[in-house]
Amino acid sequence: MTIAYEAVIGLETHIQLNTLTKIFCSCKADSWEDEPNTNICPVCTGLPGVLPVLNEKVVEKAVLLAAAMQANIQDLSFFDRKNYFYPDLPKGYQISQYDHSLATGGFLDVPVPASSDTGSDAYVRQVRIHKLHIEEDAGKTKKEKDRRYVDFNRCGVPLVEMVTEPDLRSAEEAGQYLIRLRQLLRWLGISEADMEKGNLRCDANVSIREKGSTVLNTKTEIKNVNSIDAVKDAIRKEIERQIKEVEKGNTIKPWTLDWDDNAGVLRMMRSKETEADYRYFHEPDLLPLVISPAWQARILEGLPELPLARRKRFMEEFKIPEYDADILTTERDLADYFEETARLYGGDAKKISNWLMNDVLRMRNDLGKSMQELNLTPAYLTELVKLTDDGKINSTIAKHLLQKVQESGKAPYTLVEELGLAVVSDDGAIRSVCEKIIAANPAEVQSYRDGKQSLMGWFVGQVMREMRGKADPQITQRVLKEILDK
Ligand code: ADP
Ligand code: ZN
Ligand code: MG
Numbered sequence: 174m175t176i177a178y179e180a181v182i183g184l185e186t187h188i189q190l191n192t193l194t195k196i197f198c199s200c201k202a203d204s205w206e207d208e209p210n211t212n213i214c215p216v217c218t219g220l221p222g223v224l225p226v227l228n229e230k231v232v233e234k235a236v237l238l239a240a241a242m243q244a245n246i247q248d249l250s251f252f253d254r255k256n257y258f259y260p261d262l263p264k265g266y267q268i269s270q271y272d273h274s275l276a277t278g279g280f281l282d283v284p285v286p287a288s289s290d291t292g293s294d295a296y297v298r299q300v301r302i303h304k305l306h307i308e309e310d311a312g313k314t315k316k317e318k319d320r321r322y323v324d325f326n327r328c329g330v331p332l333v334e335m336v337t338e339p340d341l342r343s344a345e346e347a348g349q350y351l352i353r354l355r356q357l358l359r360w361l362g363i364s365e366a367d368m369e370k371g372n373l374r375c376d377a378n379v380s381i382r383e384k385g386s387t388v389l390n391t392k393t394e395i396k397n398v399n400s401i402d403a404v405k406d407a408i409r410k411e412i413e414r415q416i417k418e419v420e421k422g423n424t425i426k427p428w429t430l431d432w433d434d435n436a437g438v439l440r441m442m443r444s445k446e447t448e449a450d451y452r453y454f455h456e457p458d459l460l461p462l463v464i465s466p467a468w469q470a471r472i473l474e475g476l477p478e479l480p481l482a483r484r485k486r487f488m489e490e491f492k493i494p495e496y497d498a499d500i501l502t503t504e505r506d507l508a509d510y511f512e513e514t515a516r517l518y519g520g521d522a523k524k525i526s527n528w529l530m531n532d533v534l535r536m537r538n539d540l541g542k543s544m545q546e547l548n549l550t551p552a553y554l555t556e557l558v559k560l561t562d563d564g565k566i567n568s569t570i571a572k573h574l575l576q577k578v579q580e581s582g583k584a585p586y587t588l589v590e591e592l593g594l595a596v597v598s599d600d601g602a603i604r605s606v607c608e609k610i611i612a613a614n615p616a617e618v619q620s621y622r623d624g625k626q627s628l629m630g631w632f633v634g635q636v637m638r639e640m641r642g643k644a645d646p647q648i649t650q651r652v653l654k655e656i657l658d659k
Contacts, residue, residue, distance in 0.1 A: 177384040178419075180412045181392070182341035182377060183303075184350060188333040188364050189310070189372035190234045195329035196309050197225030197268065197459075202330050205370060209324035217309075217329030219264030224458050231331040234363040235275055235307045236464065236472045238333060241357055241479055242302055244279025248464050250306075252456035260323050261312035269334075271453045274306030275462070281337075281357070282481055283350045284499075298346050301338040308332050339378065339389060344408035347377060351401050353480075360480055360505045368400050377408050380425065381415045391425045395439065398432045407432040410439055483508055491515050491522035500530055506544040507534075514551040524558055532575055540579075548582040549575065557585040569642055570594050598645040600652065603636070606644070607652050610635045621657055629653065 195202050198216035215223045239246050253271035279302040287295040310330040315322045335354075341347050355373060358366040366373040380392035395411060398404045407430075415425055430439040478486070480502045487498040487508075501511045511529055515522040533554065537547060557578065561571045566589060577588050589595050597603060610632060611618055621628040629650065636649050 178381045178412075178416050179342055179384045180344075180408070181339045181380045181382060181389060182343075182347050182408060183337050183339035183392075184341065184347060185334065185336045185376045185378070186351075186354065187310075187374040188238075188335065188358060188366065190231055190331045190333060191362075191364050191372075192228060192230045192234065192331055194228055194230075196228050196231050196307070196331035197329055200329065204326040207326060209322070209326060211326065213325045213328065218325050225268065225456075227459060227462070228331065231307055232275075232462065232464065233472045233475075234331075234361075235305065235333050236469065237361050237363060237476060238335075238358070239276035239279065239305050240473055240476055241361060242279035242281055242305075244276040244302055244305055246276045246464060246469060247273065248466070248469075249273070250275050250462045250464075252459045252462065253453045254456050255308075256452045257450075259311070260321070261314050261325075261328075263312070263325060263328065267309060267311060268456050268459070269308035270306035274304045276302075276305040278302060279305070281350065281353060283346065283353050284481070285346055285349050288345065298341065298349070300340045300350055303336045303338050305333060305335045308334055339380075339392075344405040344412070347408055348401050348405040351375060351404060356480055356503060360477070362505075371399065374399065375404055377404055377411075379408055379411045379415070381412060381419065391427050393425065393428045393430055395430045395432055396442065399434070403432060403434050406437060407439060410437075414439070477505070480505075480508075487511070491526075493523050493526050497523070497526040497530065501526060504544075510544040510551055514554050517551055517555040518558060520558075520562070525554070528554060528558060528575075532572060536575070536579060547579060549579045553578050553585055560585055560589065564598070564645065565589065565595050567596055567642065567646075570596075593643075595643065596645050597640060597643050598648055600648065603640075603644055603648050604652050604656075606636050606639050607632075607649065607656055610639065611653075611656055618657065632657070 190202075192202050194200060195212075195217055198214050200214050200217055201207075201212045204212040216225055236246055250270055251273045252268050254266040255269045255271070256266040258265060281300050281302065283298045283300055285296055285298055287293065310327050310332050312323055312325040312328045315324065337350070341350060351368070351373075355366040355368075358364040358373070364372055368374070375398055377395045377398065378392045379395065380390045382388055382390050393411060393415075395407045398407050411430065418425060429442045431442045432439055484495070484498045484502045487493055487501060488495055491498075493501075502508045507529070511525065514529075515525045518525055533547075533549065536549075537544060540547075557571060557574060560566045560574075561568060566574060574585055574588060574594060577583075577592065578585055581588065583591075614632075614635070617628055617631065621632075632653050633646060633649050636644050636653070637646070
């Protein structure tokens with residue numbers, strides 16, 4: 174008999190908050206593009222005789238995230254020193270929060286799409302949050318030839334560490350969790366959440382068990398995964414490895430594994446250190462962190478409607494399919510743009526959704542702009558869709574007009590006038606072109622009159638070509654019929 178296994182996965186993420194300054198000093202926080210060691214001071218490099226001062230924006234952003242996940246925000250929490258030696262940590266300790274962290278509990282709902290590989294339907298995995306705390310980042314080391322360099326720019330950059338319960342059951346679910354977390358962080362405007370840049374980092378804890386069992390077996394921890402695909406690949410490989418080990422009768426050791434993205438393999442880094450090794454104690458240079466009800470209330474005023482709630486509302490209020498609502502809520506900018514346009518338009522919002530998903534998003538991506546930066550504003554898009562509704566322009570012209578509005582920043586009405594894009598529905602103008610085409614094609618006229626009715630489409634096409642696509646097709650057909658059937 175073969176045993177069916179399931180994976181048990183918990184993720185620990187480090188989120189770099191997008192504050193202007195670091196967590197305990199006024200050095201610039203984002204030094205992604207700066208020269209090494211240019212954004213440092215005595216506080217973040219741990220010189221003697223200086224004191225840290227907590228950046229309240231860090232607390233506010235972390236509280237916003239905790240609230241978005243309905244976590245319990247602690248009115249009293251503490252900072253602790255996590256002591257260890259490493260060249261990128263000049264103080265010899267990291268200021269973190271250990272046993273009294275900013276928030277505990279809460280959850281993130283993670284929609285998992287249907288899979289044709291496994292044949293499973295779409296479902297929602299609720300991932301519980303174990304805890305959430307704030308801490309400072311360490312610096313970076315770099316190896317070049319036989320030398321090692323340290324860069325302290327990143328020392329003291331604010332991080333939120335968020336630890337999930339072991340609620341994820343597959344590599345795919347872990348990937349979807351990160352996609353939804355990234356969406357939420359950007360939505361709240363608290364982090365760039367770009368894994369490639371390292372402002373969203375993830376360690377994955379993995380174990381396996383017999384399907385249906387509730388035990389938690391020994392886990393391994395995978396470090397150094399810096400893209401969502403890498404997280405999924407690494408977890409998949411590790412699940413396979415553990416199953417093989419167990420089937421051979423071996424036990425799983427609590428290793429820490431390093432993911433080598435180029436080689437696509439996991440390497441053992443070390444056997445796990447225990448928490449006692451860090452000699453945690455309360456940070457004596459900082460007061461306990463008190464979040465008063467008034468402060469918390471003020472922060473929570475900034476909590477927007479969240480992505481999944483907005484997705485649901487879009488489906489109900491604007492009667493658009495889930496697929497559309499999901500795409501339109503990937504980013505808050507886009508959701509705002511859609512909602513504003515759909516309201517201005519007032520008609521079938523699915524039309525607006527189609528325009529956005531098919532044309533506007535592609536245009537925006539090609540231009541590398543944000544929705545807010547487009548010349549094609551919600552008001553202009555509304556105007557353009559109404560022009561097609563009224564039959565003033567046809568759909569081919571509308572797509573052309575879309576580009577022109579973006580290029581010129583002029584209103585669709587104005588451009589239709591200026592560029593002569595309006596559909597010609599003037600009977601007389603169309604009639605004279607029809608007569609010209611009929612006179613020029615006696616053979617086709619004869620076979621049409623002899624019964625080859627299908628030639629009507631060809632005649633309409635000729636008139637359209639002559640009028641550069643702007644003839645009203647209904648009127649064209651009626652006029653042609655009148656003349657030909659005479
Ligand atoms: P550690 O002692 O290694 O710090 P924690 O209990 O703090 O372990 O959990 C760290 C992470 O590992 C959490 O995300 C948690 O959900 C996950 N985790 C805990 N036990 C398991 C397990 N048996 N299998 C997979 N993940 C687990
Ligand atoms: Zn500093
Ligand atoms: Mg732990």
